Amino acid sequence: MMFCRELKKIIWGIPYLLFVVVLTLALFSQGVLEFDTEGSVSKPEPGGNYGTKNEEIPELIMPAALQSLYAEFQQNEYRTYPIGFIKTVKLNDKEQAEIAEIISRITGIDTEKLYGENENSYTAGEFSIQIDGDGSLQPDGNGGFTISMDDAAAINSMQEEPLDLTVRANLSYSEFRELMQRADDLLGGGSDYAADALIGFGTVPVTYEEALERYELMKTRDHVTGGYARLFSDYAVAMALSILPVFLAVIMDMKDRSCKMAELIYTRKASGIKIIFTRYFALLTAVMLPIILLSYLSNAGIWGMYQGMDLDYFAPLKYDLGWIMPSAMIAIALGMCLTELTNTPLAIAVQGLWWFVDINMGIKSVASSYSLFRLAPRHNAGTNTYFRTQDFIDNFPRLITNRLLFAGLSILLVIVTIVIFEANRKGQINGNHKLKKALANFRNRKDQSPA
Amino acid sequence: MEPSIQIQHLNKFYGKKQALCDVNLTIGLGMFGLLGRNGAGKTTLMKTLATLLQKKSGTVTICGIPVENEKEIRRIIGYLPQEFSMYPTMNVIEAMDYLAILSGLSKRERKERTDLLLEKVNLTEHRYQKVKALSGGMKRRLGIAQALLNDPKVLIVDEPTAGLDPEERIRFRNLLSDAAEERIVILSTHIVGDIEATCENIAILDNGKVLYQGTVDDLLAAACGKVFTKVTDRAELPKLKNELFITGMHTQGKSVHVRFIADNAAPGADACEPNIEDAYMLYLKQNGTKLSAFAAEEIGGALS
Numbered sequence: 130m131m132f133c134r135e136l137k138k139i140i141w142g143i144p145y146l147l148f149v150v151v152l153t154l155a156l157f158s159q160g161v162l163e164f165d166t167e168g169s170v171s172k173p174e175p176g177g178n179y180g181t182k183n184e185e186i187p188e189l190i191m192p193a194a195l196q197s198l199y200a201e202f203q204q205n206e207y208r209t210y211p212i213g214f215i216k217t218v219k220l221n222d223k224e225q226a227e228i229a230e231i232i233s234r235i236t237g238i239d240t241e242k243l244y245g246e247n248e249n250s251y252t253a254g255e256f257s258i259q260i261d262g263d264g265s266l267q268p269d270g271n272g273g274f275t276i277s278m279d280d281a282a283a284i285n286s287m288q289e290e291p292l293d294l295t296v297r298a299n300l301s302y303s304e305f306r307e308l309m310q311r312a313d314d315l316l317g318g319g320s321d322y323a324a325d326a327l328i329g330f331g332t333v334p335v336t337y338e339e340a341l342e343r344y345e346l347m348k349t350r351d352h353v354t355g356g357y358a359r360l361f362s363d364y365a366v367a368m369a370l371s372i373l374p375v376f377l378a379v380i381m382d383m384k385d386r387s388c389k390m391a392e393l394i395y396t397r398k399a400s401g402i403k404i405i406f407t408r409y410f411a412l413l414t415a416v417m418l419p420i421i422l423l424s425y426l427s428n429a430g431i432w433g434m435y436q437g438m439d440l441d442y443f444a445p446l447k448y449d450l451g452w453i454m455p456s457a458m459i460a461i462a463l464g465m466c467l468t469e470l471t472n473t474p475l476a477i478a479v480q481g482l483w484w485f486v487d488i489n490m491g492i493k494s495v496a497s498s499y500s501l502f503r504l505a506p507r508h509n510a511g512t513n514t515y516f517r518t519q520d521f522i523d524n525f526p527r528l529i530t531n532r533l534l535f536a537g538l539s540i541l542l543v544i545v546t547i548v549i550f551e552a553n554r555k556g557q558i559n560g561n562h563k564l565k566k567a568l569a570n571f572r573n574r575k576d577q578s579p580a
Numbered sequence: 581m582e583p584s585i586q587i588q589h590l591n592k593f594y595g596k597k598q599a600l601c602d603v604n605l606t607i608g609l610g611m612f613g614l615l616g617r618n619g620a621g622k623t624t625l626m627k628t629l630a631t632l633l634q635k636k637s638g639t640v641t642i643c644g645i646p647v648e649n650e651k652e653i654r655r656i657i658g659y660l661p662q663e664f665s666m667y668p669t670m671n672v673i674e675a676m677d678y679l680a681i682l683s684g685l686s687k688r689e690r691k692e693r694t695d696l697l698l699e700k701v702n703l704t705e706h707r708y709q710k711v712k713a714l715s716g717g718m719k720r721r722l723g724i725a726q727a728l729l730n731d732p733k734v735l736i737v738d739e740p741t742a743g744l745d746p747e748e749r750i751r752f753r754n755l756l757s758d759a760a761e762e763r764i765v766i767l768s769t770h771i772v773g774d775i776e777a778t779c780e781n782i783a784i785l786d787n788g789k790v791l792y793q794g795t796v797d798d799l800l801a802a803a804c805g806k807v808f809t810k811v812t813d814r815a816e817l818p819k820l821k822n823e824l825f826i827t828g829m830h831t832q833g834k835s836v837h838v839r840f841i842a843d844n845a846a847p848g849a850d851a852c853e854p855n856i857e858d859a860y861m862l863y864l865k866q867n868g869t870k871l872s873a874f875a876a877e878e879i880g881g882a883l884s
Contacts, residue, residue: 131681138678142669389665393726396630396659397682398651404682555650556633 131403135411144380149419152369159364161427164357169434170512172344179340180513186331187302192295193330194309195235198322199294202228202243211319218316227315231308237297343515346522352441354428356516358448359508361427365420367488367505371456374416375480378464381412386472395554405547409461416457421449452528455535456505462542469549470558499524501531583643583733583764584608585629590638592624592788599624601788603638611760613779613796614768615860621788622768623662626738629766630659643733658727662738664719666726668712672703675711676726683730697725701755717748724755735765741774753777772857784863791867796856803841803854803862810838810849827861841865 139145156162173179201207205225207218220228229240296305309322316322321329335343347356385391394404424445432440441447460480467476487504498507506528510517521528552558585607592600599621616622627633629642631650640647643656666675673694680690698704701721706714714722720740727735737756741749757778759765769775775782775796782799784792792799807827812820814836820826824846828839841862845851854862 130687134674134678134681138667138670384667388667389661389663390667392630392632392659392661393664393666393679394682395632396654396657397679398654398684398730399682400651555631556627 131399131407132411135408136414139377139381139411139415144377145415148373148377148416152373152419153423155369155373156361156365156423156427159368161361161364161423162430164360164427164512165430165434167512169431170344170347170353170356170515173337173340175337177337177340179335179337181332182335182339183328184331184333185328186333187305189333190327190330191235191300191302191305194305194322194327195232195294195296197330198228198309198312199232199243202232207316207320209316209319211317216319218320220315224315228312231312235296235300235305235308236294238292238294242292340515343518346518347515348438350522351516351518352439352444353435354431354440354442354444355448356510356512356518357428357431358424358444359452359516359521360511361424361445362448362452363507363509365424365453366456367507370416370420370453371460371487371505372480372484374412374457374460375464375476377416378412378461379468379474379476381408382465382468383472383474391553401547401551401554405465405543405550409465409543409546412461412465413454413458416461417449417454420453420457421446424449424453451532452506455532455539458539459504459535459542462539462546466542466546466549469546469553499527499531501527501534503531504535506531582609585643585734585764585766586639586641588639590625590628590640591636592621592628592633593636599788600628600635603785603788603790605783605790605793607764607766608781609760609764610781611757611765611767611779613775613782614766614785615770615772615775615782616768616785617770617864620770620785622770622785623738624788625785626659626736626766626768629734630657630736632659655730656733658730658732658735660720660723660727660735660737660740662742664723664740666711666719666722669710671708671710672698672714672722673707675722676729679726680729685730693729693731694725697728700728700758701725702751717744717751720744720748720752721755724752724759728759733763735759735763736768737765738768739770740767741769741771749774750777772860776856784860786864786867792863799859799863800854800856803859805851806841806843806862807852807854807858808840808842808845808849809852810840810846811835812838812848825861825865827858 160166202225205219207220209216209218226240229243232238232243233240306324306327309327310324313320313323313326320326347353351359385394428445432442463480464476467479468474483504500506508517508521510520549558585605587603587605587607590600590603591598603621603625614622614625624633628635628640629647631647631653635647642653645652645656647653667678670678676694676698677690680694685693695704698707701724703718703721703725706718711719711722723740724737727737735756740756741752744752753774756765756767760778767774767779779796781795782792783790784799810820812835814831814834817829817836817838820838820840824838824840824842826838826840830837839852839858840846840849841858842849
């Protein structure tokens with residue numbers, strides 16, 4: 130009964146309405162309600178194009194990564210993604226010399242030659258022409274110029290042999306990875322040369338056999354709907370459920386004090402365990418209800434495209450509860466805990482920062498990322514990759530560990546919230562002079578700081 | 581056994597500031613008034629009894645249960661805080677039901693108690709009205725109703741009539757008197773009229789110390805022969821304010837009827853029957869509370 134009252138209290142409010150609207154817009158913008166427009170996955174036919182994949186093949190990776198590094202070295206413009214957004218890094222002379230040293234150790238070419246090639250080069254960004262001998266530049270009367278040369282052989286610098294950029298035969302792949310990692314460190318991290326990012330240079334076409342295997346996996350393991358549900362979960366966790374629930378939790382928790390209800394609740398018979406856990410599960414239910422609805426709206430749209438196939442109609446629910454819910458759990462728990470402690474919206478800032486860093490740190494690994502501490506695990510695979518089921522299966526234990534860790538952490542935070550609630554109830558925190566003063570100072574600083 | 585509250589050597593600090601200083605009180609069945617100025621420690625004492633604050637030292641038992649046993653204490657108390665409100669978007673019935681659930685009442689009990697109490701506080705007609713749409717007086721009546729949901733043995737009511745119009749104040753006092761027939765009701769207030777109308781036993785609290793505990797009659801008896809009235813010209817009023825400890829006055833044309841406390845009658849003054857306000861002011865004065873004539877006038881205004 131208490132659960133129903135709490136749920137009703139949450140649902141019949143403007144904050145919840147806003148939550149649902151923002152959630153729907155966020156997911157709608159990612160196209161999760163239009164999966165059917167991508168077309169259905171059909172059994173691959175021999176002789177077709179099945180797309181590409183990345184594999185850790187040293188013979189492919191080493192020359193491609195070397196060429197890329199050398200090209201960026203020549204221009205002294207390196208692309209990195211340190212916190213998600215692209216950042217062009219320019220190195221100073223000393224750092225450039227270290228990159229030259231790295232390329233030299235990979236290729237065996239003298240660093241001076243690397244610099245020589247660099248100086249004589251011309252690029253779209255910094256075009257230059259060197260004219261030796263007795264050449265002259267004459268206006269042609271049409272707004273252009275005519276170059277006349279007495280000695281055509283004078284353009285010798287432009288006809289120099291390009292450097293033979295090949296990886297030394299006796300360089301091992303592990304040594305290569307170490308050197309590339311050094312280059313990444315010099316660039317401040319987030320480059321394509323990081324040891325775990327080098328696989329991006331190993332692009333190979335998917336074979337017919339592999340495509341067929343992918344298709345069969347999608348059919349037998351994902352029952353088709355699983356792939357779509359996974360894609361929905363990927364967007365839902367990253368774009369909404371790792372951040373939006375904290376707003377709801379903070380607003381609902383602050384409401385007790387703003388509505389002067391806290392003391393009325395504190396003096397009731399109900400235990401802190403009952404009150405906090407009921408509120409937690411009511412918030413979680415309120416957050417998950419629209420997600421479950423949207424996931425089914427998204428998934429049901431493709432059911433008609435796979436008539437006659439063995440579809441898993443529970444796939445959206447499984448992914449909602451297994452993949453999405455732990456992220457919502459942690460956002461709600463953190464919101465409740467910090468709000469109970471400080472009676473400020475501090476939790477929004479903390480969760481917001483965590484979400485921002487998590488999303489952007491992993492922007493290069495959007496395709497798939499199941500790191501143990503990722504707030505929003507990623508598996509951004511659509512129909513063109515047949516949902517990369519094998520990749521998911523391989524990483525499934527890690528995903529489960531991650532999700533269990535977050536669910537466990539959230540329960541731990543709820544327990545901490547109960548302890549804080551009981552302390553508040555007895556005036557041990559709010560009645561504590563020093564802590565009260567510290568919190569008041571914190572709030573005052575916040576109020577006085579310029580918006 | 582008749583319910584009672586025993587407070588012995590109670591001390592409470594906020595940091596270095598002592599909010600309650602060796603408080604000793606015995607409170608029995610019926611209405612008990614706790615009178616004191618703003619900042620006297622009334623709310624701290626009320627919150628300590630309501631398990632919302634922890635004491636530094638001393639013993640407090642409510643109906644034989646030590647106040648440290650919060651779980652049991654919460655079963656037997658009802659509390660109406662100084663700043664009372666509820667979730668504004670809930671209607672009266674929903675708000676009552678929500679708090680009844682937190683009080684651990686069954687579905688049947690919730691319905692019975694809510695209907696009965698709303699009837700008692702005359703809010704049955706407004707049962708489906710949103711809390712935010714209630715007037716100040718209605719909100720306070722709702723406050724009493726919610727505090728009685730669990731049929732408590734002790735009702736703790738902190739400054740309940742501040743800001744109410746005279747009609748609502750009288751209605752509220754009557755409600756408290758009804759509630760006090762079968763339980764302990766502790767009424768904290770700085771409005772003497774509330775005490776005068778409802779309480780037989782009172783305590784005066786000042787700077788965290790109990791200055792007086794006893795009956796209203798005894799308090800009044802102590803003030804006999806020390807309260808006087810004098811009719812004077814308005815022009816003389818500033819001079820009198822400096823000389824006398826004025827507790828009340830009212831103007832009639834060019835003359836002013838002044839009521840004051842003194843050990844001996846001033847020239848032209850007549851002795852009169854003390855009221856509780858006079859007695860209270862005398863008590864504060866006798867106990868060394870710094871009250872200038874001007875301050876007394878201010879307090880008197882707040883108290884009347």
